[in-house]
Amino acid sequence: ETPWFPMKVYDASSGTPKPAEYTPLPKAEKPYRLCVLFPHMKDSFWVAVAYGIVKQAEAMNVNMNLYEAGGYENLPKQLSQFDDCMASGPDAIIVGAISGAGLSKKFEEAKAKGVPVVGVTNPLPPNALPAANYVDFVAMGEVTGAGLLAQTKPGDKLNIVTFPGPAGSGWAESFNEGFKKAVAKNPNAKILAEKFGDSGVAVQLQLIQDALQAYPGMNVIWGTAPTAEAAIGAVAEAGRSDLKIVSSYENQAMLDALNRGDILAFATQYPVGEGAVAIDQAVRLIEKKPVMSLVQPIAAVIDKTTVPKLQMDLVLAPASWTPVYSVKAK
Amino acid sequence: MNTALVTANPQGAIGLRSIAGRVGFLPALLVLLVAGMSAVDPQFYGIINILNILRNASLLAIVACGQALVIIAGGFDLSVGAVVALASVVTAKTMAAAATAFPGNNALIIASGMAAGLGSGAVVGLVNGFCVAKLKVSGFVVTLGTMSATAGVGLMITNGIPVYGMPDIFVKGFGRAQALGLPTAVHVALVIIIVMVFAQRRTLFGRYVYAIGGNVDAAIVSGVSIQRHVVGTYVVSSMLAALTGILLTAQVGSGQASFGGDRMMLQSIAAAVIGGVSLRGGVGRIEIVAISALFLTILGNALNLLHVDSRLQPVFLGVIMVAAVALDELSRRSKARV
Amino acid sequence: MSDLELSVAAKNADRSKLAPGRWLWSAALPVALVALLLGFAAVDRGVLSPANLLNIAQQASYLALFAMAQTVVILTRGFDLALGPTVSMVSVGTALAMAGATASGHGTGSVLLAGLAAGFLLGIACGLFNGVVIALLGVNPFVATLGSYNIAIGVATTLSSGRPVQGVPAPFSQIFYGGSVFGIPAAIAITVGVGAVLHWTLTRTVFGRSLYLIGTNPRAAAVAGLPVKRILIATYVLCSGLAALGAIMMTARTGSGEPNLGGALSLQAIAGAVVGGTSLAGGRGGVGTAVLGALFITILSNGMNLTRIDGYVQMVVLGAIVIVGVLLDRLRLERRQ
Amino acid sequence: MDVEIDPKPAEPLLRLRGISKRFTGVRALDRVDLDVRAGELHVLFGENGAGKSTLINVVSGTFPPDEGTFHFGDEEIHHLTPQRARTIGISPVFQEFSLIPSLTVEENLFLGREVTHGSVLRSREMRKRARALIDELGFDLDPAQRIDDLSRAHQQMAEIAKALLGRVRLLILDEPTASLTERETGRLFELIARLKSQNVGLIYVSHRMREIRALADRVTVLRDGRHIQTLDAAGSTDGELVELMTGRRIDLLFPTIAHRPDKVMVDIENLTLADGSVQEVNFHARAGEITGIAGLVGCGKSELIRAVYGIEPTASGVIRIDGLPYEFPAPRQSLKRGIAYFPANRVAEGLALSRPIRENASMTVLDLPAFARYGVLRQAAERITIADIMERLQLRPPNIERSVGALSGGNRQKVMLARALTRELTVFLFDEPSVGIDVGAKLEVYQFMKRLVEAGAAVIVVSSELPEVLALSNRLYVMHHGRIAAELKGAEKTEQNVLSSFFRDHLAAEVA
Ligand SMILES: Nc1ncnc2c1ncn2[C@@H]1O[C@H](COP(=O)(O)OP(=O)(O)OP(=O)(O)O)[C@@H](O)[C@H]1O
Numbered sequence A: 001e002t003p004w005f006p007m008k009v010y011d012a013s014s015g016t017p018k019p020a021e022y023t024p025l026p027k028a029e030k031p032y033r034l035c036v037l038f039p040h041m042k043d044s045f046w047v048a049v050a051y052g053i054v055k056q057a058e059a060m061n062v063n064m065n066l067y068e069a070g071g072y073e074n075l076p077k078q079l080s081q082f083d084d085c086m087a088s089g090p091d092a093i094i095v096g097a098i099s100g101a102g103l104s105k106k107f108e109e110a111k112a113k114g115v116p117v118v119g120v121t122n123p124l125p126p127n128a129l130p131a132a133n134y135v136d137f138v139a140m141g142e143v144t145g146a147g148l149l150a151q152t153k154p155g156d157k158l159n160i161v162t163f164p165g166p167a168g169s170g171w172a173e174s175f176n177e178g179f180k181k182a183v184a185k186n187p188n189a190k191i192l193a194e195k196f197g198d199s200g201v202a203v204q205l206q207l208i209q210d211a212l213q214a215y216p217g218m219n220v221i222w223g224t225a226p227t228a229e230a231a232i233g234a235v236a237e238a239g240r241s242d243l244k245i246v247s248s249y250e251n252q253a254m255l256d257a258l259n260r261g262d263i264l265a266f267a268t269q270y271p272v273g274e275g276a277v278a279i280d281q282a283v284r285l286i287e288k289k290p291v292m293s294l295v296q297p298i299a300a301v302i303d304k305t306t307v308p309k310l311q312m313d314l315v316l317a318p319a320s321w322t323p324v325y326s327v328k329a330k
Numbered sequence B: 001m002n003t004a005l006v007t008a009n010p011q012g013a014i015g016l017r018s019i020a021g022r023v024g025f026l027p028a029l030l031v032l033l034v035a036g037m038s039a040v041d042p043q044f045y046g047i048i049n050i051l052n053i054l055r056n057a058s059l060l061a062i063v064a065c066g067q068a069l070v071i072i073a074g075g076f077d078l079s080v081g082a083v084v085a086l087a088s089v090v091t092a093k094t095m096a097a098a099a100t101a102f103p104g105n106n107a108l109i110i111a112s113g114m115a116a117g118l119g120s121g122a123v124v125g126l127v128n129g130f131c132v133a134k135l136k137v138s139g140f141v142v143t144l145g146t147m148s149a150t151a152g153v154g155l156m157i158t159n160g161i162p163v164y165g166m167p168d169i170f171v172k173g174f175g176r177a178q179a180l181g182l183p184t185a186v187h188v189a190l191v192i193i194i195v196m197v198f199a200q201r202r203t204l205f206g207r208y209v210y211a212i213g214g215n216v217d218a219a220i221v222s223g224v225s226i227q228r229h230v231v232g233t234y235v236v237s238s239m240l241a242a243l244t245g246i247l248l249t250a251q252v253g254s255g256q257a258s259f260g261g262d263r264m265m266l267q268s269i270a271a272a273v274i275g276g277v278s279l280r281g282g283v284g285r286i287e288i289v290a291i292s293a294l295f296l297t298i299l300g301n302a303l304n305l306l307h308v309d310s311r312l313q314p315v316f317l318g319v320i321m322v323a324a325v326a327l328d329e330l331s332r333r334s335k336a337r338v
Numbered sequence C: 001m002s003d004l005e006l007s008v009a010a011k012n013a014d015r016s017k018l019a020p021g022r023w024l025w026s027a028a029l030p031v032a033l034v035a036l037l038l039g040f041a042a043v044d045r046g047v048l049s050p051a052n053l054l055n056i057a058q059q060a061s062y063l064a065l066f067a068m069a070q071t072v073v074i075l076t077r078g079f080d081l082a083l084g085p086t087v088s089m090v091s092v093g094t095a096l097a098m099a100g101a102t103a104s105g106h107g108t109g110s111v112l113l114a115g116l117a118a119g120f121l122l123g124i125a126c127g128l129f130n131g132v133v134i135a136l137l138g139v140n141p142f143v144a145t146l147g148s149y150n151i152a153i154g155v156a157t158t159l160s161s162g163r164p165v166q167g168v169p170a171p172f173s174q175i176f177y178g179g180s181v182f183g184i185p186a187a188i189a190i191t192v193g194v195g196a197v198l199h200w201t202l203t204r205t206v207f208g209r210s211l212y213l214i215g216t217n218p219r220a221a222a223v224a225g226l227p228v229k230r231i232l233i234a235t236y237v238l239c240s241g242l243a244a245l246g247a248i249m250m251t252a253r254t255g256s257g258e259p260n261l262g263g264a265l266s267l268q269a270i271a272g273a274v275v276g277g278t279s280l281a282g283g284r285g286g287v288g289t290a291v292l293g294a295l296f297i298t299i300l301s302n303g304m305n306l307t308r309i310d311g312y313v314q315m316v317v318l319g320a321i322v323i324v325g326v327l328l329d330r331l332r333l334e335r336r337q
Numbered sequence D: 001m002d003v004e005i006d007p008k009p010a011e012p013l014l015r016l017r018g019i020s021k022r023f024t025g026v027r028a029l030d031r032v033d034l035d036v037r038a039g040e041l042h043v044l045f046g047e048n049g050a051g052k053s054t055l056i057n058v059v060s061g062t063f064p065p066d067e068g069t070f071h072f073g074d075e076e077i078h079h080l081t082p083q084r085a086r087t088i089g090i091s092p093v094f095q096e097f098s099l100i101p102s103l104t105v106e107e108n109l110f111l112g113r114e115v116t117h118g119s120v121l122r123s124r125e126m127r128k129r130a131r132a133l134i135d136e137l138g139f140d141l142d143p144a145q146r147i148d149d150l151s152r153a154h155q156q157m158a159e160i161a162k163a164l165l166g167r168v169r170l171l172i173l174d175e176p177t178a179s180l181t182e183r184e185t186g187r188l189f190e191l192i193a194r195l196k197s198q199n200v201g202l203i204y205v206s207h208r209m210r211e212i213r214a215l216a217d218r219v220t221v222l223r224d225g226r227h228i229q230t231l232d233a234a235g236s237t238d239g240e241l242v243e244l245m246t247g248r249r250i251d252l253l254f255p256t257i258a259h260r261p262d263k264v265m266v267d268i269e270n271l272t273l274a275d276g277s278v279q280e281v282n283f284h285a286r287a288g289e290i291t292g293i294a295g296l297v298g299c300g301k302s303e304l305i306r307a308v309y310g311i312e313p314t315a316s317g318v319i320r321i322d323g324l325p326y327e328f329p330a331p332r333q334s335l336k337r338g339i340a341y342f343p344a345n346r347v348a349e350g351l352a353l354s355r356p357i358r359e360n361a362s363m364t365v366l367d368l369p370a371f372a373r374y375g376v377l378r379q380a381a382e383r384i385t386i387a388d389i390m391e392r393l394q395l396r397p398p399n400i401e402r403s404v405g406a407l408s409g410g411n412r413q414k415v416m417l418a419r420a421l422t423r424e425l426t427v428f429l430f431d432e433p434s435v436g437i438d439v440g441a442k443l444e445v446y447q448f449m450k451r452l453v454e455a456g457a458a459v460i461v462v463s464s465e466l467p468e469v470l471a472l473s474n475r476l477y478v479m480h481h482g483r484i485a486a487e488l489k490g491a492e493k494t495e496q497n498v499l500s501s502f503f504r505d506h507l508a509a510e511v512a
């Protein structure tokens, strides 16, 4: 296996992102006990983060237990899981927060008890934690917008409907905001509507079908991975091969669709890498070693031209891998 | 000579009340909605939009029919959403496995996948039925439990990752196919509605479902075997949910544990209740439930076509839903007193 | 009345006789609770550590509060699907009001007051809507509260633009989350206090008595001259009011207004009430059943978390246990005669 | 050899020996024997809660006995189910109906015994047979009507028709006349005679002495779940039966009530109800007398007093209470004005079965300061008051914390009556006050009314039991088709006069 590091990232510890390379410690000094909290494990994105976490925990020989809250509607459950983690006496906690703001009290409590907490993948309020690694969702939305514009011939009109994801989730709103910001740079691009909705394929399919009717002029669909997945079929059925589909994040389906040419592009933030970095950050915090306090993986738009160069093992877990919820140190 | 004794009771009142009580004014409301939308937005009656509406309404109607049956028998099925998801992933997984085992043998692959999907639904239905009929736990609680458990199993199978590898023909020739100008799901739904209406009106099963929901004690002393029929309603409901899961899978082209969910469950109950099914049991007709499913689907479609802000859509949906049922209730009350 | 009805009626408590063994059965659920705790402790000693027991109590206190809210309406044969979205809406409203008041330069006192007022007003408005639609318009509770479920979701996401609302002042969290009464954390203290008052209300007031009578036989209650409609409205207002209180406590816990705070709470709260022995057929249950159910569910998921049971397996176990819990309750009632 | 021709009676159709049935805490049946012969009407007689319905349930397979043997025809029967009972010809008419409210009469008649082809219903066939049966029985029932659109009396007819569908060898009737009026009762009796001549055995339960006298061949008396005696009806007197039943001597006469009519308490002018069941009725009731209302099924007599109490919507007309117009009647208001209503259907409209007696008795007074101050219950006061009242009413068993569901019919009626004693009331509206309660309890109810009237209250009694209203009331209104057909006083108050008002226009139609 080729190692995932050194990984190209931005070091945003000081506030302004600076390009850097991330290299983990070879081993933990002791088999520490780490607690990992995820919003859910219901798509290949979070499975990819989990893969990074599990592999790195095994590599560094630490104990790891992963809890998933079952979805973004379960903030109270994540709060309870945080408490349960604290009660089990961990050396550090890694959190993929359902709501960074919503967990801020927990972070304070952990700090007061001296348990280091690392944020992974989902954005947090500035300086909420001693260490974190995530892409700013607004920035990631911007990247996808920029990617779309880059593939557009000058003078082409873009009539876009966005399908950011569930209203009230926070991340959907942020992605959307970033995307709109980027697209606003092109006077020929117009946002016709924003259609929030649960990020399941069935719900998104219905939204897209309706949007195809409500906005006959629509020629770009931008949205979540399930949106893109649903859109492929709906667009084919409606005979609108001129429609461009862009996904705001990655999963296995997006990769396949891109390879088939069904979608124009998707964005990635290298979730496997994020998981691995989080473990290393946690160990560094425990061992009081120097740590990059805010790591930002370099979000990228993947399209037909860039896909061959993509470092796949940082984007998705191997298809054969089934998630493990705990790792025991040897 | 008997008729001379018929009382002062105005038969007309009963006639009107029955009509109001049995048909409701939902069909009228539906016509109004369709007419209004057609006037406002020509996109609405575009053929593609109509097909979309019909397909989505069909999927909802299939689940709602099963749900209605359970509610008429005095139960409640919260697990339908989870079953939709489970059936989807089980079908997809089985087909993928069969496709590697017997490559090219599409008939076998599809048959085994659908059998597995429907089978998984039947299992959940049997568990629900068993707990309700034999262990005498309330349907609400049992299906609340199996909802959680079923969703858990669906996720365990897939880890939430979509399942691919179904034969193309299943997707193109079934899921996205059209016959006589209508999508497969519509045909399936029509067949199911007709069969269910027939079952409700003309078979022992339908009759006993009404009897059990209307008054269990009376049904028992009349010699109706309760357990068998209660189990039957839950199995039918779960299998119809599974069928919806399969149709969705075929349409989307992948097995997804995100199908169905709480949303489908709430919608199916809403469709049944708005369609005049009494939560107290014993009352309700499948054809009105189907109309109600169509009504709810068109409502959602209309809000999208009218470009209503998607964050505000739930507010409109909620208000209209409550208003429709409240008006129905009020009209029934005033008619009862003619 | 038929003998069948009699047997149904006879299932209900008949306090005149104390058959031997009845005590054991009436304690079935608490015993199961303790057994559960000990079982988990056998796998992981940490389960019984004082820190974790306090943790369980604190977690259970939120769920218990919501389960109590549901219990109140379930007593009258209703339920409140909108409870979860009400919580989200109140959370956002409270946070917005406090952020607004802070921004316009008010003192801490009036900021807190503004937050509480906004929260409770939103909650009460939601309860009034439910109550009026159910009691006066005669819409069944499922549709009525499904309607307000949607409305509250829309309001919560629109008010907050879907983002967490920042600006909840620190004293707010300190009082409703960080604070303590005689060393008991605020959440537990508030729930115990509210539970005691609610218990008193249910057992000692005309309103409480009316709930049980209406739930047992609404027609008879109306014929006996109870103001059924008014009581129903009050019931839904009480339910939403309790939900609002819970939402305020949770907002203090998160330190921000969360538009999706109550996403899955409606059904969880109903499950809590019902697992503890509240009857969906109305007229049976109370504060005790709500607390018991909430404890049961909390201990179960805490134990599974501490004993490292996989997330999806937890869902399956939880589902099975909900059924078993209610089954135990049914057996207990049958055994009691 | 001494040849004696012993006219040994035929083997009984039904032979029960040593049947016991125990419910938690109660021994509902204690080694009961019962023989029913073909062609005989066998009355089961006993107080409320004596075990009559339980015995009937055992016979019809609703639940199995704990011990005892069961022979039907020549067969010994084990594990009887309701279905099996019907196939071997045991047909019960239950006290509480075994009807599905949301189904039609016809659907109910065939419930559990549908005519099918495979499992597809043959509706036309069933409709034909239902029609034929109803015509044969002479009931005024439309097979296509839903049960919940029917009055109680019509539901009772449907229930009886249901029992008679198919081959019947043993018909069981549990208080079938409780909600029938004279005319339907007459029909039923003709029917019973016909069945007897066809060698059908009948078990009949009733609390009405008149019926027992008219119908019974033999009577089995039950007391506290035990078989007391089986005797020939012809050779026994009412007093004897009642003494066997209660174990004490009871005077069976209606009490003599000293009516002292005073001011008009209820005055109704031109009242028409929203559903048209009462039309342009003029009516008044005075303090100090009992005003009776009689009438055929569905004539609107119940609706009239229900409208006064405020549970039937009115369309036009004026109601005056104690001289003051009462504009929008509602139960709460009515109670405040001193009007109490005692519904005919105590299970549906009167009682919260799983709640204690105490709470049921005090349900109507929670607004009084004696029971609650500032919305807070005064439970000690409540307990004392209700215990006292229930003691006066001789509740058995005298424990006010039991749930009402555990009480017998008579005792449930006492719980209802207790409400009359919990607050200041001046007008008492009784709807079928003695339906379903035993002779002893009936007398107690009559005594109760007597005390009320003699204390100066206005009492209105609506009843389908003609002797009852005739004996109790000072003035009697007869209703017909929603209108008052006659007002009878003093010597005019005869059964003959009432019946002729019932059928006046019916007779007129026949003459024309
Ligand atoms: N299912 C049951 N569960 C518990 N107790 C019961 C049940 N059925 C009957 N009982 C009790 O058994 C006794 C006999 O009741 P049963 O109904 O047979 O009396 P009954 O003679 O029919 O009275 P009534 O004249 O009021 O109809 C009563 O004390 C009653 O409370």
Ligand SMILES: Nc1ncnc2c1ncn2[C@@H]1O[C@H](COP(=O)(O)OP(=O)(O)OP(=O)(O)O)[C@@H](O)[C@H]1O
Pocket: B006, B007, B009, D140, D145, D149, D150, D151, D152, D153, D154, D181, D275, D277, D295, D296, D297, D298, D299, D300, D301, D302, D303, D464
């Ligand atoms: N022949 C009938 N067919 C259908 N419904 C009837 C018929 N007769 C009566 N009803 C229903 O019953 C109602 C009145 O019946 P009800 O028996 O309650 O009157 P009542 O005068 O109180 O008679 P009773 O006290 O003898 O039962 C009517 O409003 C009607 O709804």
Ligand SMILES: [Mg+2]
Pocket: D052, D053, D054, D095, D174
């Ligand atoms: Mg009886």
Ligand SMILES: [Mg+2]
Pocket: D301, D302, D303, D344, D431
């Ligand atoms: Mg009547």
